[in-house]
Amino acid sequence: MRVLVEISYMGRDYLGFQIQRNGRTIQQQFEKILKRMHKRHVRIHPTSRTDRGVHAYMQYFHFDTELNIEPAQWKYAMNSALPHDIYVKEVQVVNDDFHCRYDCVxxxxxxxxxxxxxxxxxxxxxxxxxxxxxxxxxxxxxxxxxxxxxxxxxxxxxxxxxxxxxxxxxxxxxxxxxxxxxxxxxxxxxxxxxxxxxxxxxxxxxxxxxxxxxxxxxxxxxxxxxxxxxxxxxxxxxxxxxxxxxxxxxxxxxxxxxxxxxxxxxx
Amino acid sequence: MRVLVEISYMGRDYLGFQIQRNGRTIQQQFEKILKRMHKRHVRIHPTSRTDRGVHAYMQYFHFDTELNIEPAQWKYAMNSALPHDIYVKEVQVVNDDFHCRYDCVxxxxxxxxxxxxxxxxxxxxxxxxxxxxxxxxxxxxxxxxxxxxxxxxxxxxxxxxxxxxxxxxxxxxxxxxxxxxxxxxxxxxxxxxxxxxxxxxxxxxxxxxxxxxxxxxxxxxxxxxxxxxxxxxxxxxxxxxxxxxxxxxxxxxxxxxxxxxxxxxxx
The missing domain is CATH 3.30.70.660 (Pseudouridine synthase I, catalytic domain, C-terminal subdomain)
Structure with a gap:
């Protein structure tokens, strides 16, 4: 099942979206939560890899999961675990051929x-x-x-x-x-x-x-x-x-x- | 000469006003600058020791100096060296018996x-x-x-x-x-x-x-x-x-x- 997540974040205290060897990134915050839920690494795919210090009022990522969780529950689970400068606005299930980066026009x-x-x-x-x-x-x-x-x-x-x-x-x-x-x-x-x-x-x-x-x-x-x-x-x-x-x-x-x-x- | 400094700051990334053994504080940021200018430690005395994460739209501190620097120059020197979440709004010379904490009513x-x-x-x-x-x-x-x-x-x-x-x-x-x-x-x-x-x-x-x-x-x-x-x-x-x-x-x-x-x- 492919899950699409709409988020916003204040990028001030992050090294950017993309995961880095050292330091806090947006991707790392989400993958840490998803790893805890799946007991394995789950990779997320964003629309845009924003740079260090860049903010997002709207940003998307998708990931694939075998967990049977309702969209509202995904949203609640992630928001409960996220730091306060990142927020999940909406979660929806999408077709398996949907891709955040390639479908972005x-x-x-x-x-x-x-x-x-x-x-x-x-x-x-x-x-x-x-x-x-x-x-x-x-x-x-x-x-x-x-x-x-x-x-x-x-x-x-x-x-x-x-x-x-x-x-x-x-x-x-x-x-x-x-x-x-x-x-x-x-x-x-x-x-x-x-x-x-x-x-x-x-x-x-x-x-x-x-x-x-x-x-x-x-x-x-x-x-x-x-x-x-x-x-x-x-x-x-x-x-x-x-x-x-x-x-x-x-x-x-x-x-x-x-x-x-x-x-x-x-x- | 006693110098009175009016400042404002976003306290989000500070452990508070008062100097701590480890970590960034507002006092530490100013004393670092003053030490560089005086070639010795200069203690600053605030009106209020705001706590970790607390902000100030208006705050004062005073310090004593032997340097012959004009108020506008003090302001410029400090603002040039400060991080962007702290700002010096005004500097003035005051009487030697003025005290930021005791004179605050x-x-x-x-x-x-x-x-x-x-x-x-x-x-x-x-x-x-x-x-x-x-x-x-x-x-x-x-x-x-x-x-x-x-x-x-x-x-x-x-x-x-x-x-x-x-x-x-x-x-x-x-x-x-x-x-x-x-x-x-x-x-x-x-x-x-x-x-x-x-x-x-x-x-x-x-x-x-x-x-x-x-x-x-x-x-x-x-x-x-x-x-x-x-x-x-x-x-x-x-x-x-x-x-x-x-x-x-x-x-x-x-x-x-x-x-x-x-x-x-x-x-």
Whole structure:
């Protein structure tokens, strides 16, 4: 039986999602609980392996089990054993061919920035502090220039080792908040560090060091060295996960380009 | 020269204010910085030694120095070296006979409770989760019954080792919030664990296990065993510190009873 679990977590005190030899990770917290319940190791498969310090308002993983436990009981058992910065929102049984990573057709991230004269210790680990003024209108124009299907080689970690770096962004925008702004981006998928590199670039636009018109040139250049920064992890939240094309179409319309990882895998 | 420092901090990742043999404390973070600047140990004296996990929106400490540094420079030097969950708001030079603890005539605490169907991982360490319904009106009546001058022996840790357990509460009230309520209490001073015991009692009133009418009886009984709980530290915030009688009178009126620790010391 395959079980799908929807969770959220504050990533501040974790080395990321993926299990590590040393230190606390989200995967480790769940596999410890599942091991206790199954008396054997049970591997969980997430939609997204969030990095150290990155948060999730919505994240999924699945695992296979022979235990005959109702969804509500799974939820209760896990929440009772989890630390208070991780929470299981929903558990459901899914088809055996469902796969959290391959069925995911889209994700949204939110990056939180707060400004102002003073650093706020209560935002520590939860939002990035930018003490200087920013040209939000220019950042908005730059953000929107990323919407579409592009090769994002110039906007990801050079450690990325995937065949295609072409991704579609369905939305890329700045939303002003009481204390600063959030950058919201939804795409078919994201390369390693991609959101944090996009934010670093947008912050350079906000300071006048880059222009919205540079977006096209930089996408064509495919050279990461032209954007030598990566915004810190603390402001980054995985906000939404789209597990079916319909869910994505419902928000962004039926004319959008859908990337299906499953069919790519079979090619 | 005596220097007075106003700070705020998220206490989540600290063992409390006071220095410990092992582990991170607020005092340790500042004394480490001051030692580096003075090339010798410099002791700091806080208004309040907040417990493990307790937060401060406002807190003061003072220290003596022979260094000729301007207040703005002190602030800059400390903020540059501090972790991001501690922040120096203001630095000023004060008279040599000023003392953070003895001159303090009042303090306000805020205790944050959130309710609702689901635990929120982003409130972890920052507010206390109460999953059950509470009778807020009864809690409000009970809270207000503590305003006045009483012996709080029955409402503090039995480890407390001070001569007098008489304190004056100037305000004690429940304020409803979007997700639950805050308990706000201002007093001449607080005994060890006193706010957390008051909150534990109020939560019992909210559940109908105690009544607002019990307040008077419990104050008179002076028996801590009658309130066998202490609310968790994570919801507790030191919110305001009153360093002069005038500051307290400005808010609560000229007829209030002022407790002066300094004159008590000299008796």
């Amino acid at each position: 889209g994700k949204s991230y939110r990056y939180k920035v707060y400004q102002g004269q003073h650093r706020d210790p209560f935002q520590s680990g939860l939002a990035t502090y930018i003490p200087y003024d920013l040209d939000i209108a220019a950042m908005q124009r730059a953000a929107q220039a990323f919407v579409g299907t592009y090769d994002f080689t110039g906007f990801c970690s050079q450690k990325t080792d995937v065949e295609s770096k072409v991704r579609t962004l369905y939305e890329s925008k700045i939303v002003e908040t009481a204390q600063g702004f959030d950058y919201i981006v939804t795409g078919s998928g994201f390369l390693y560090n991609m959101v944090r590199v996009l934010v670093a670039f947008l912050l350079q636009v906000g300071q006048g060091k880059k222009a919205p018109e540079d977006v096209r040139t930089l996408l064509e250049a495919k050279d990461r060295n032209l954007i030598p920064f990566t915004a810190p992890a603390e402001g980054l939240y995985l906000e939404h996960v789209y597990l079916t094309p319909d869910a994505l179409i419902e928000i962004f319309g039926k004319d959008i380009k859908i990337h299906r990882k499953k069919s790519l895998q079979n090619e | 009042g303090k306000s605490y805020r205790y944050k409770v959130y309710q609702g169907q689901h635990r929120d991982p982003f409130q972890s360490g920052l507010a206390t989760y109460i999953p059950y319904d509470l009778d807020i009106a009864a809690m409000q009546r009970a809270a207000q019954a503590f305003v006045g001058t009483y012996d709080f022996t029955g409402f503090c840790s039995q480890k407390t080792d001070v001569e007098s357990k008489v304190r004056t509460l100037y305000e004690s009230k429940i304020v409803e919030t979007a997700q639950g309520f805050d308990y706000i209490v201002t007093g001449s001073g607080f005994l060890y664990n006193m706010v957390r015991v008051l909150v534990a009692f109020l939560l019992q009133v909210g559940q109908g296990k105690k009544a607002p009418e019990d307040v008077r009886t419990l104050l008179e009984a002076k028996d801590r065993n009658l309130i066998p709980f202490t609310a968790p530290a994570e919801g507790l915030y030191l919110e305001h510190v009153y360093l002069t009688p005038d500051a307290l009178i400005e808010i609560f009126g000229k007829d209030i009873k002022i407790h002066r620790k300094k004159s008590l010391q000299n008796e």
